[in-house]
Amino acid sequence: MGELATPHGSFDTPVFMPVGTQGSVKALAPDDLEELGARIILGNTYHLYLRPGHLLIEKLGGLHGFMNWPGSILTDSGGFQVYSLATLRTITDQGVFFQSHLDGSKHFLGPKEAMTIQQALKSDIMMAFDECAPFPSDYDYVRNSVRLTQLWAEQCRAEKKPGPQALFGIVQGGIYPDLREQSAKQLVVLDFDGYALGGLAVGEDPDTRVKVMQATMPHLPLHKPVYLMGVGRPEDILEAVNLGVDMFDCVMPTRNARNGTLFTTQGKISIKNACYREDQRPLDEACGCYTCSRFSRAYLRHLYLARELLVYRLNTIHNLYYYIHFMENIRQAIRDEKFPEFRDEFYKRQKQAENTFQA
């Protein structure tokens, strides 16, 4: 439990950051996000660099001005997307040569470039450029990835211009506790504004992830925010908060929304299922979101089957409300010193929901 201040406002943590990859949280306008209570969103450096280009965005007022979002913005370093989306990558000690997933054009991204781009985007929080090892990777590969990540972190630190933009370092080390510990300890020496756990949510099972976090968290300073990148399901967030993580992002609520999978207090539902054909109830009777206060499951199912554009916005609003409300409840439980009870209660209700579905 803490508070994070940026040039675009303060907010309490633990916090969930909706993902706005290309300068838009898919299907939503900035005032939808404000109404949902979102205070910080994520932008993807790789995408924005390729299209429309960071220099254009810089000229048009930075990412805040370009997309008309008054809240805080965190940009990733572009590293993860280079590894997951781009083709024909060649990694050197200087950075990564790659081809764009959009048009095959050739590019180079290294620590210097990642900083230049993020400084042009004028995000509130920048991420150091890292090497995110694929999963699974053997010990030697990951050891080198930690070496590169540290080398690049030092260069990012050196490239950072004085000013209000914060810079976070990223801990790598795969699933190897000793490499995670080493990466964390090395990074902390560089005195970043915050620290992220990278290279997780890439295929490892939840127990392994918890072990990695347990090996890392004791080596990060208590008074700096910790950000678990790309995670995840509500239960994954709960376990990470339990270990002291402060910040989260994930495409799950927004992507699931567009695929018709909705989070509810009674478990997940797939709106295309025939059982909702005549269902006049809202998605979640316990939910106070815009969508649930106006539309029935039957109507949302119809829109989804008819591929009506409206459904993407309505579903996204609902799922983000679920996540943002979930974080609010977590913060309240921490304030009330009842987080363990909140966590137990969550799993109890999740189990009940599963039983209801099987019944």
Place this chain on the structure above:
Amino acid sequence: MGELATPHGSFDTPVFMPVGTQGSVKALAPDDLEELGARIILGNTYHLYLRPGHLLIEKLGGLHGFMNWPGSILTDSGGFQVYSLATLRTITDQGVFFQSHLDGSKHFLGPKEAMTIQQALKSDIMMAFDECAPFPSDYDYVRNSVRLTQLWAEQCRAEKKPGPQALFGIVQGGIYPDLREQSAKQLVVLDFDGYALGGLAVGEDPDTRVKVMQATMPHLPLHKPVYLMGVGRPEDILEAVNLGVDMFDCVMPTRNARNGTLFTTQGKISIKNACYREDQRPLDEACGCYTCSRFSRAYLRHLYLARELLVYRLNTIHNLYYYIHFMENIRQAIRDEKFPEFRDEFYKRQKQAENTFQA
């Protein structure tokens, strides 16, 4: 200039009805439409009959309840879509056998079915089932189409249950003034709540359309609303208002929006054009819509090129605002007894905009 009252509110005419084909004006929520000042929208009987089905909609509160729209709704008869979308049509004196464009399933739609469906949808204004002749069609084909349309109009009239739903008859007759006159005179005998001009905006040139309207309007009662179906461009609406038409619908503002073509007081613009890459101005500096008060052309161009879902909503809001505002200006000009001046001014400005584009 007049006022039309339905069970879901009154509104001034001439009026433009946004098209909500499948129970949604594409990309917008009902409160977007309310904010835009839309008071009546159109629903398509053919689409709603096929999916999700009129019986389901009836069970869920009619189309108003199903889509949560508090304003007025006009439903078409399904005839035009059977002719333009369905396959393997066979027309008899009883109605039309056809195959669904969705799944090839076989259906029959006639005057009785069109009334049953529209009564289940609980629209405020229903349309009689008509035979819309393709364009071009020879005189004999259109003469028979007028005969069928009249036969079916009589049957629709007989099928109409007592209640608050209004029923409009549809004048057919292609481009043949004598057949239009005949169709209008025959229909008026049946004393409908309003009359529509069907079979226009199907490929004929604007001058021909004006001639058809001139041949028809004198034979329709002055105190009943007249609806020109599926028309059209702002200048088409202007010419029809000039001849006394009260109601309009067209997919042009909404479809163009999704294709990146935007109406402005300076002419139409295609947002994907490279000239808007760094353009910080709103779509239309004279426009007061949600989109223009928040977002730049450069941002909208980026969203469009990146296929971001948000752009469909933002563009649709802008184009519908343009149309609805255009109708407001027409009504004000009529109130001020300055419609001829308004019309001249519109063409003068349109010509200036064209010259600007060429310059």
